Amino acid sequence: MTTEAIVIDLPVTSGWYFGGVRYGLEPLTLPNPEVADDDLPAGREHADYRDVGARILDGDMVAGDESEQEIFWFRWLTGHQVSFVIWRLMAGVLRDMDAGRTPPSIGCRELTDYLRGYCAMLLYTSSCPRQVYQSLIRPSMYLQHRCFSGGWAPDYRPVRDVFRGRLPSGTEYLREAADLATAVRLYQEIHEGVAAKLVPDGPSLLRAAASAGRARGIRLQDTRLLGLLYDNYFLTMRAQVSRQDIVAQLARRLVAISQDVASNGLSLVDGQPTVELSSAEVLACAKRLPQINFRVVSHAVGNRLPRLDSLTAQAPLPGEHRGLRAQGG
Template identity: 40%
Template sequence: MTRLSAVAALSPPGPEGWDFSDYPYGLEPLIMPDPKEELLDDERHPDTTRACLLLLAQAEKGFGTTTPAVGREALEQLFWFRWMIGHHISFVLWRLIADALKRLPPDQGEGEADTEALIQYVRAYSGMLLYTGSCTPAIYRAIIRPSMFRLHSTFSGTWAPDFPPVRSLFRGRRVPPVQPARAPELVAQIELCHRIHLGVASKLVESGRSLLQQSVAEKAAQGHRMWEGIFDCYFLTQRAPVGADAVLAQLLRRNKAVVIDLATNGLYPEPLPEEELPTELRDADVLACEQDLAASLFRVSALAAGLAADPAADQALA
């Protein structure tokens, strides 16, 4: 793990102050296993569990703020940070969802923990769609979209290596064998996620189609692993054998940075006039998801650490 530690920060964050990257809104590479490979069978390091517990405790007090993003240049840096880090967290959430789906037993009466985890992971992913899509249409079209085009003229979200194992879930093809009493709750979270995705796409993309909603036919030539490599290269993601502890530590680092950003800048530093906001993003349950974003990140951190989702985290940065 020494070589990997030189590539990306694999230690958990401290409970206070900005300690992600070298400065506020800087970036760190993400190390993830190949989606077809299992996580290394390592033991949870006590420092990682302790860091998670400290973060949950600090959430009740608040993390404070950092340098606010003021002015066009600072906002461009902030939204680039959100685009990259929000995707990093999404990749981890997809992996956590895929692993939880594998663990679900055929008997729907079992699997209480994984049912709860799936619901919370899907909700947190909805929050990440809001977070990555929080930039203004002008900055998205001037900075973010062209950066993908420059890397590849047909750059597509369908190239995301971690998405195929969860595609069926998010497309509502079938409800996984979760506890029957909670299946409607999971379906509601998936439906909310879909509406948020549509709303963000309508807000940012002139054609109204997001990168992950483009034709699945583009994925037909999946022999093109080069596309997956290009996707990972763009999002500063390296594939290597890592264990659950390293993945959790990287998730904690990003979750804490996101929450400090939200405490400093709010979700929408430059809000659109209401009449320009897509109708999908005005729904009451979408607004509730916005309010729940920070707390949701702490719930998934706890669940990924094998802890109960701490109700106290719901008070995070309220």
């Protein structure tokens, strides 16, 4: 696949760039998870990431009359695509730590910021009202496969241990590892809260199919096929694309997400407050979504963006012990 088949132009000026129309969608192209960045073709270097970072931090408002379904469908698909890129970036950090190319303290720091980025995407994708999830999103997954499951995500498997609280070896006594463990606990809290909000009285599609006997005769052993079905649902393709082009696709999505949140806000609960989504840590994560996303893209481009504290001088992110500071919002 050539770069002409991938949308990688960086959104460096005001206005909506993404998907050809407000809240439109774009396919995401990633390498297969087992392909390391060192094995990828060289890509073009971008000189405009400073402007992109500023747009992520301060999304411009976009007027429009899009329906609730259009906005939340955009959030569901695009937020998941960002998550896939974050997982890939985390896997790269783990490989570099294992090979001795990245010191444990720096690796833990990057993993922490990436994990916080995934927490922010969990809140973003699940921000829809329960009715929209039950009437639009859940049925669409069922139509893709009656047992559709997040466990099929190809890019999740290499980083699954981190999300389960198994930190990289040799980091047990590092201060940065304590920050990473705090981020893991935040993820677990948000994950439980999202399930309580969107499916309070019911099981996942996979468990529902099993309990109803609908899973009989369905082959679930072919992980490659299940990964293809999962990618297809989230408009994700696999090809040998460069790291620079991966990051450009990430940046396009994070700018669009900042514009969406600036225009529409981010609602965490629907009806009665969900206890798991009401803690100070979760609310702080939602409030600082632009700053968290800025750090994700900053690490992705090799920390060549300005430090956050040179752009904003506010309180640090919750649980953070480092000198880097972020906007309070």
